Amino acid sequence: MASFHHRWSLTMFLVVATLAIIDRVNGAGYGDTPRGFQATPWQLSHATFYGDESASATMGGACGFGNLVTSGYGTDTAALSSVLYNKGFACGQCFQIKCVQSDSCYSTVVTVTATNLCPPNPAQDSNNGGWCNPPRTHFDMAKPAFMKIAQWKAGIVPVSYRRVPCVKKGGIKFSLQGNGYWLLVYVMNVGGSGDIASMWVKGSKTSWLAMSHNWGASYQAFATLSGQTLSFKITSYTSHETIIATNVAPSSWQVGMTYQANVNFK
Missing domain, CATH: 2.60.40.760 (Expansin, cellulose-binding-like domain)
Known part of the structure; x- marks a missing residue:
């Protein structure tokens, strides 16, 4: 996608x-906010992908991290819908994502870093192409990351996700x-x-x-x-x-x- x-x-x-x-x-x-960050509970969402296997289309992005390989983020990255992106305050956050409830799923759990914004598309229905429209939570993953959790031909899959500490x-x-x-x-x-x-x-x-x-x-x-x-x-x-x-x-x-x-x- x-x-x-x-x-x-x-x-x-x-x-x-x-x-x-x-x-x-x-x-x-x-x-009295406690120090440190702990993993959050699992939640349901959906995921698509953008770019190709080289992930060249994911370089740069709305977070301003530049070349994601030389910056240390690699290709396990994702663009977030505006609800998750939170005006850029979500940049750098880490998420575990696993495919669920689909015959296209693999059993792998992948950890991705938020590096980009998946912008809304008001010309398309939120359940038919406008995957990143508010108020949806959505992950538009780099293709190499998506291919770890599901068959890429599926295009879009339901996922379970949670915030995790960035190591x-x-x-x-x-x-x-x-x-x-x-x-x-x-x-x-x-x-x-x-x-x-x-x-x-x-x-x-x-x-x-x-x-x-x-x-x-x-x-x-x-x-x-x-x-x-x-x-x-x-x-x-x-x-x-x-x-x-x-x-x-x-x-x-x-x-x-x-x-x-x-x-x-x-």
Whole structure:
């Protein structure tokens, strides 16, 4: 099932930066929310696929993760209907999906990462082509991932799904875009709940500056930060945990570079 998705290309280079975790605390204002993220109960939905076996059509996407292979997400990914996509706050979340109630099902359970939006199609009925129309929950999977759970000729299959913790190797990655007066940061390889609710940046000559949500998994700050070492503070959307880290990007940071921390959500 082909769908049109927003694509974004990023040229990324990986620079490993020394980062020290200062503190890990529950986000302010969230009450007694427990730390960490646990798997949710299984729910019923449907799944289709887009692209071909190469998954080239899935690169980029509405979350802004760029080349999903070099970014570490691979081809086990999915575009979410707008209900699940949640205006981009679901970017990076991980789901287990298994095919159910169909002769086309395999017994395999696949874990996918949300990397894209499956947009609504109001010209088609929600039960006949408009699979991603509100209020439906739906997964438009990369074809290699779909082929692990069902015969691809089925086109659409009923599935059972649940949110699961994202198990990531290495630290969180920060891809820097913008200019000396406007910093745009794409955040990737987030563990735990996989998502981000809010983000702050601190230059070596500034206090903490709140960043606003731009789109997908990107956050922006309108500030003069060139020539300064950058630190970041991130709060998870689901678990509300906050990671504070220092010296993620050196004072010589450049637009187009990706810097990796040595800490992540668990």
